[in-house]
Amino acid sequence: MPRPPGATDMNENLPVPPSPAPEPASMSRRSFLRGSTVMAAGVAAMAAGLAPLRKLGDFGSVDEFLQAHYNELSPDQMSTVLSRIEGEVQRQYGVRPHVRDLKAMNGVEFVYALNLTRCTGCRKCVHACVEENNQSRDPAIEYIRVLKMPNGTFDMEKGDHNYAPESVPEPGFFYMPVQCHQCKNPPCVKVCPVKATWQDPDGITVIDYNWCIGCRYCEAACPYFARRFNFSEPTIPKEQLNTNMSYLGNQPRHKGVMEKCHFCVQRTRAGLYPACLEVCPTGARKFGNILDPHSEVSQILKHKRVFVLKEEVGTLPRFFYYFDV
Amino acid sequence: MSGDTKISIVLGACTAVFLALGASFLTASRSSPAPAPAHPLREREQVAAYAGTVRISAESMLKSGGDASALDCYACHDEKKTPQISRDATGQVILPKDHADLIFSMRNCVSCHSGSRAVKLEIDGDGNTIIPPAHAGDLVLAHGKADHNNNACFNCHDPKKLNELVTRDGTRLKLSEATMLCASCHGPTYRDWDAGMHGRTTGHWKRELGGFVRESCTSCHDPHAPAFPALIPRPGPRPAPNAPAARSH
Numbered sequence: 001m002p003r004p005p006g007a008t009d010m011n012e013n014l015p016v017p018p019s020p021a022p023e024p025a026s027m028s029r030r031s032f033l034r035g036s037t038v039m040a041a042g043v044a045a046m047a048a049g050l051a052p053l054r055k056l057g058d059f060g061s062v063d064e065f066l067q068a069h070y071n072e073l074s075p076d077q078m079s080t081v082l083s084r085i086e087g088e089v090q091r092q093y094g095v096r097p098h099v100r101d102l103k104a105m106n107g108v109e110f111v112y113a114l115n116l117t118r119c120t121g122c123r124k125c126v127h128a129c130v131e132e133n134n135q136s137r138d139p140a141i142e143y144i145r146v147l148k149m150p151n152g153t154f155d156m157e158k159g160d161h162n163y164a165p166e167s168v169p170e171p172g173f174f175y176m177p178v179q180c181h182q183c184k185n186p187p188c189v190k191v192c193p194v195k196a197t198w199q200d201p202d203g204i205t206v207i208d209y210n211w212c213i214g215c216r217y218c219e220a221a222c223p224y225f226a227r228r229f230n231f232s233e234p235t236i237p238k239e240q241l242n243t244n245m246s247y248l249g250n251q252p253r254h255k256g257v258m259e260k261c262h263f264c265v266q267r268t269r270a271g272l273y274p275a276c277l278e279v280c281p282t283g284a285r286k287f288g289n290i291l292d293p294h295s296e297v298s299q300i301l302k303h304k305r306v307f308v309l310k311e312e313v314g315t316l317p318r319f320f321y322y323f324d325v
Numbered sequence: 326m327s328g329d330t331k332i333s334i335v336l337g338a339c340t341a342v343f344l345a346l347g348a349s350f351l352t353a354s355r356s357s358p359a360p361a362p363a364h365p366l367r368e369r370e371q372v373a374a375y376a377g378t379v380r381i382s383a384e385s386m387l388k389s390g391g392d393a394s395a396l397d398c399y400a401c402h403d404e405k406k407t408p409q410i411s412r413d414a415t416g417q418v419i420l421p422k423d424h425a426d427l428i429f430s431m432r433n434c435v436s437c438h439s440g441s442r443a444v445k446l447e448i449d450g451d452g453n454t455i456i457p458p459a460h461a462g463d464l465v466l467a468h469g470k471a472d473h474n475n476n477a478c479f480n481c482h483d484p485k486k487l488n489e490l491v492t493r494d495g496t497r498l499k500l501s502e503a504t505m506l507c508a509s510c511h512g513p514t515y516r517d518w519d520a521g522m523h524g525r526t527t528g529h530w531k532r533e534l535g536g537f538v539r540e541s542c543t544s545c546h547d548p549h550a551p552a553f554p555a556l557i558p559r560p561g562p563r564p565a566p567n568a569p570a571a572r573s574h
Contacts, residue, residue, distance in 0.1 A: 126559065272528070272530070281525075299522055
């Protein structure tokens with residue numbers, strides 16, 4: 001086999017001159033300094049970029065940020081979440097609340113019925129709801145809107161919710177309170193891009209306030225103006241906080257999430273009537289389980305002339321209006 | 326007898342019966358029906374009475390230092406969570422703003438006019454009680470529409486014993502059984518109330534988990550002026566954050 005010229009046999013016995021170690025290019029003094037300068041500048045730029053996050057007082061804790069979706073929380077995780085919320089409320093309001101995660105009861109589907117013949121428009125329901133459900137007082141968030149309507153029409157354009165006479169009812173008008181209708185075909189649930197709102201088996205459409213990203217699609221989709229957005233951090237006087245709380249119900253909300261009427265899940269899933277019904281002086285409000293044939297709402301749907309608001313939009317509300325004739 | 330004669334006799338008999346029926350119908354329709362037996366009202370009996378209800382506002386009631394023991398505060402308030410009563414420097418009760426519209430209507434005449442202070446009611450020609458001038462402002466008898474009213478005391482009260490009730494068919498009832506007296510005239514409303522469709526029910530919708538309260542007629546309606554009183558409305562919505570802007574930037 002011919003050898004190329006200059007090629008020698010490597011005789012193991014011959015001393016081999018030590019070859020210099022290959023110089024590492026990245027470790028030179030110059031490149032080290034250059035690299036570390038760039039890296040320090042990058043870190044500084046990133047810190048500067050993230051700096052506004054430090055000012056987000058309502059950003060919440062890391063646990064809150066990393067919390068899973070409501071339907072993916074195990075019972076253990078949920079009890080951790082509930083005690084975290086209790087701690088946070090205690091820090092903020094100085095009272096330790098009782099936060100529960102009340103689930104829908106079996107064999108129960110809630111229905112609301114409201115007697116338009118009896119409602120006098122006193123707005124006691126509006127304010128009882130605010131107090132029960134820990135709604136922001138300033139800016140004021142109210143789930144119930146009472147519309148003053150002229151007799152003889154259901155044209156919502158003619159409704160007025162800013163009425164302030166000396167006394168109610170005023171002759172020639174009737175009063176129609178509007179709140180979340182807990183639709184069987186809820187458009188708000190369909191549009192939610194992150195599944196932060198859904199319909200529970202008892203018919204209540206609930207919101208995971210932790211999962212809501214505040215896009216307000218649901219507010220736009222609702223034909224009843226039932227959803228409210230927290231544009232700023234809610235304010236509730238410490239002494240007015242309702243400490244009987246439910247995770248999906250009246251736990252304090254933060255800036256940037258939606259909220260709405262949830263038929264007082266902290267009350268109704270414990271067997272009680274909702275707060276708006278409790279306070280109604282005329283007994284115009286009726287609530288109960290439609291699957292029980294002897295419940296008040298079953299009797300009303302069987303014997304009274306009921307109607308739903310905006311039937312033509314196909315939302316199938318669970319909130320019925322009726323008359324006493 | 327031929328067949329023709331038989332037919333004419335039958336036809337003649339039918340005609341006679343028809344004409345007789347027609348004549349009786351005409352006479353019956355022209356004459357007026359027998360008058361129904363009059364239902365005598367017992368109002369005209371002159372009895373020393375304490376009927377009627379004093380409707381007095383909460384403010385004047387507290388100022389007068391009146392007895393509030395007969396008032397059904399717990400129709401709305403939870404008995405275990407009694408509301409805190411605040412008083413001003415002179416010891417007068419400060420009336421909560423919510424109750425400025427409250428009318429204490431369940432005070433019967435007898436709560437003041439008893440024993441030696443009993444009064445004799447004057448009755449006018451129509452059988453209605455004449456309201457004494459001293460009570461012109463607060464004694465209200467307004468049961469039913471103005472032209473069709475039921476302001477006669479003894480339509481409901483027993484003339485001999487005013488704190489007992491008696492229905493038109495003579496059934497005697499205690500004051501606590503007033504619901505059945507109301508039901509004797511207001512049948513459809515009683516039916517609705519009985520099924521839970523009319524009136525206030527509070528407490529538990531799920532009866533297995535706790536009690537509930539169904540208010541009876543007189544918890545909400547003053548029997549002497551049953552129309553539900555007008556109320557002062559609570560404040561309306563303040564400019565909502567979700568509302569469209571009144572003007573552009």
